[in-house]
Amino acid sequence: MKVKMILPALTEATSPFWRPIKYSLFPPLGLATLAGYLDDHDEVAIQDEHVEKLVLDDEPDLVAIQLYITSAYRAYEIADHYRAHGAHVALGGLHVTSLPQEAAAHADTIFLGPGEDTWPEFLRDFRAGHPRKLYISKQRTLAGLPRVRRDLVKRHLYLVPNSIVVSRGCPHTCDFCYKEAFFQGGQSFYTQTVDDALAEIERLPGRHLYFLDDHLLGNPRFVAALFDGLHGMGRVWQAAGTVKSIVETDLIERAAACGLKSLFVGFETLSPENLRAQRKHQNLNRDYTAAIRRLHDLGVMVNASFVFGMDDDDESVFARTVEWAIAQGSETATFHILAPYPGTALYERVAAQKRIWHHHWKLYDTRHAVFHPAKLSVEQL
Secondary structure (H helix, E strand, C coil): EEEEEECCCCCCHCCCCCCCCCCCCCCHHHHHHHCCCCCCCCCEEEECCCCCCCCCCCCCCCCEEEEHHHHHHHHHHHHHHHHHHHCCEEEEEEHHCCCHHHHCCCCCCEEEECCHHHHHHHHHHHHHHCCCCCEEEECCCCCCCCCCCHHHHHHHHHCCEECCEEEEEEECCCCCCCCHCCCCCCCCEEEEEEEHHHHHHCCCCCCCEECCCCCCCHHHHHHHHHHHHHHCCCCCEEECCCCCHHHHCCCHHHHHCCEEEEEECCCCCCCHHHHHHHHCCHHHCHHHHHHHHHHHHHHCEEEEEEEEECCCCCCCCHHHHHHHHHHCCCCCEEEEECCCCCCCHHHHHHHHHCCEEECCCHHHCCCCEEEEEEHHHCCCC
């Protein structure tokens, strides 16, 4: 069986300025993981449109496409092309789970939620000649996960080929989080076994690792054992964690002792009212300054993330936030416009208030204002 797996380019990645900097960072591990479920005799190719021109004159039997909101229109173009040429097209990912009816118009099969349980079930059905139109994830586990097909990844095209994911989801439920919608209907945070995670790390060449987990420190017992296993490997690595996990546990010291050099931290906002409104409870009543100081004392760089456009934000929020980040000595920082992604609690709330002014998905990129903020104009945001 000929199988083609595609990651279409995000609309924002088509900019000649941003493409070489940001969107060639990491290989598509989600597709490489699903490829591990295919048979040895299957002919499999992974194409990532962020780093290579998509070949469309081939004739695969099965095409699997992963969607995000800003790649949706491009994904539908690709899907329609392959369906017109006789391929069975399967769509999955965050946007498909959020808007299944929209995606279904361009697919033979759609997947809602993570694919570790539904993808192998679909493959059995497809080989037997009776694939279903819809597969919904219910059993959330990484036990028995096959080896990631890194042999299908063109390592030389990526700035950080040694990326890895050892968990799925996040233990928190922030209203604006796109991925919270993805895990609805089942367990929203779960990990690999420590042995499996360490085995995957051992297979990666070189020293540097980048953990792409949404919250690597989300399961203290798991990650403490993982850090014990990392000791002595000589690795240096980056990851993401919360303010709470930095200031309330000793995990960050253990992380630094086994190679942590940079941590992405979602501070999001300096306003307690905003945190409460977005259910970002893990940041409430936590000392941001103490968190940054603790990281710096351990020799860990801070990659701070902030979101503008929440209901307590007025026109002073931009300068205040940037000046605060500079004053704290944050080595890097990213600033985003709040996006009410479909399927999130934020979207439902803002839509009910009739504050969304368009649904042009390619602009839901955290660089454009797609809703009317409470204390700012759209133009100011």
